Amino acid sequence: MPSWPEHVMWWHVYPLGFVGAPIRDDVDPDAAPAHRLERLEPWLDHVISLGLNGLLLGPVFASETHGYDTVDHFRIDPRLGDDEDFGRLVAAARERGIRILLDGVFNHVGRGHPAFRDLTEGGPQRFRGRWSDGRFEAEVFEGHDALVALDHSSPAVADLVVEVMCHWLERGIDGWRLDAAYAVPSSFWAEVLPRVRERFPDAWFLGEVIHGEAARIVEESTMDSLTQYELWQGVWHGIADRNLFELSHAIERHDELLRTFVPQTFVGNHDVTRIASAVGADFVPHAVAVLFTVAGTPSVYAGDEFGWTGVKEERLGGDDAVRPEFPATPGEASADARILEAHQALIALRRRKPWLWRAHTDVIEVANTAIALRTAVGDDAVVVALNIGDEPVALPVADGRAVVAGAGSVAAGRIGLGPRGWAVLEA
Template sequence: MPAWPEHVMWWHVYPLGFVGAPIRDGVDPDAEVVHRLDRLEAWLDHVIGLGLNGLLLGPVFASETHGYDTVDHFRIDPRLGDDGDIDRLLAAARQRGIRVLFDGVFNHVGRAHPAFRSTTDKTSPLIRGRWIDGRFEADVFEGHDALVALDHSSPAVADLVVDIMCHWLERGIDGWRLDAAYAVPTAFWAEVLPRVRERFGDAWFLGEVIHGDAADIVQSSTMDALTQYELWQGIWHGISDANLFELSHAIERHDELLATFAPQTFVGNHDVTRIASAVGPDLVPHALAVLFTVAGTPSVYAGDEFGWTAVKEEREGGDDAVRPEFPASPAQVDDVDEAILEAHRALIALRRRKAWLWRAHTDVIEVANTAIALRTAIGDDAVVVALNIGDDPVTLPAADARERVAGDGNLVDGRVELGPRGWAVFEA
């Protein structure tokens, strides 16, 4: 894999929601272009100010509703803009040293996609399904009737995906997030990705995988990294359920993956309840302390740095709350939790200074239901994390900690003293 992901931390954005585009009423993908992408450019300095240097974009291609029902992978969604708009955004990111990842929805397409519409004359080699009584019944993605599955056994689908990837890499993106990669045979990725790497050897491929044998998936698919849902769940469940043994177990499992790859880590994304709603605003820094001190390629879901709250619901439109419109510029944000914003800045700065954390193992020094001490180290360089999610003061082993760089704990006689719901990160 390329070397640059070791030094990148992502700001994850859902573009259609971010710019306030209409989503739920059904959109004509051939509608008149509305130039909204410049709203994103106004936020790039905010990305740099946080200490991040990557822009992980959700769907930007023409679709009918939420972006995951693609109808044309070679055209920017007219609700966002056009080729000129995306070229300006990519150039503005490049000027600031910001890498850009596109969201590639290659498991399924929308019913308005030409590949599906052509099945009416039995000629499409792209859609998976069957003919029943003279009518084509397409397979769909996880029961969503609007999302028809591509036929990944078809050479034509492999050729199409290679062409799409290369087209946008040529235009200046740095890699791809592979949406629903878990639903696509690993053999398909193993055929497609090496072909793309022949032309773009520096491209990075991140697979969205929710469950399964992660190490085996990476090895058999040739993807560079996978989304680390097990660690995400261990962080927010461990904190919200006051059971840090679950977090400890997730960290140990996380470390086992490092022999194969460095996962993409997060505490929030466009598909889950915001971390401030999941654990409560006062415990968000605890979650961030884990995110930015364990191995992996971290991302921040846009808005989490302000402490925004929102709950994902299992219903149509249940994602909308976690995919809100943003104001025209960061200066117009008026609902900011300053403690959460400062925790982001301090911990991202620490991670920036210690790039070796990308693939370093974490030892659980001590754990109880409501308190945990972690030490991540390479050689003589180490970072120590001490967390208390309980309502009573605690002390934890200092594990050679020397200087506090974030949080509010104190070093006393080789122990870390934490107040109720206290946290601290130290260099050792």
């Protein structure tokens, strides 16, 4: 595994929504480029001002609707622009020391993909399904009829994915988020990823895995990291349900994974209700304090740092609220100053203590509405104290002495927190 992921923190963007591109209506994968991708460039300095140094991009390839129904892995979606627009974005990111991760949708494609349109009985087979009365009945991804599943036992599919990955790594990206990696056999990744690493040994591969035995999946697939949905659930359920024992349990499970790999951690992404809607604006700093003080490769979903809200719904267009258009510049974005300042302070702390990437976290004390956590390596430690109740509390801080984020009064080895208060201390 390359060493640079130890120092990267991602700003996660859903490009089609960010630039205000049409998602379902008036979408033509063969249309002339609209050159909207350039709207991302003014936001790169915002990434740096937050203290982040990575740009995790959602789908950017030609597709039929939301980007996950790819029709051409080698062409930038014309709703975003063209190859030159992408090249300028990569160059602008490189000038600022920002790494780029692309979203690789390799479990399925859209029905408009040329290989699927041209499928003939007896011809090359790249899709899962069967022929019946001269008609191919394709398997689809999780009931979505527009997403036809690739046949991962086909050498042609493996060759295609290797070619796609290497093409964009050659263009200057740093790695891949592997969409729906849990739906792809680990043996497929174990064949493909070493072939890519032969040419690009510094590439990093993050698998989207929402269930299953994470450590075994990493070992069998050779992926470098997986999305940590269990910790995400522990954070927002623990806060929203006023049951921090759930967070405590999730952290203990999280630590077990560190023996095998370092997960990718988050409290928001393009597929879930925004953290401010899930737990309430008052508790976003609490969630972010956990994110940036436990082990992992953290990401901030664009807009969460401003305290934006949005609820995901299970319906057509149900993702729109969490995938909004962004203003032209960061200065035009509405923001909750408390939440933005908490992000900046906690990211700065994480930047000062890179050892947090793979450090063990101990639960010092936990109750339904209060918890104290200590993450340490040697003599260096970070202590997090959270109160999600409506009454003041006092929590032990072990060797934590100086409050560096949040607010609280330290005396006799304990910190006093006000109602809904939080604090992070250094040893």
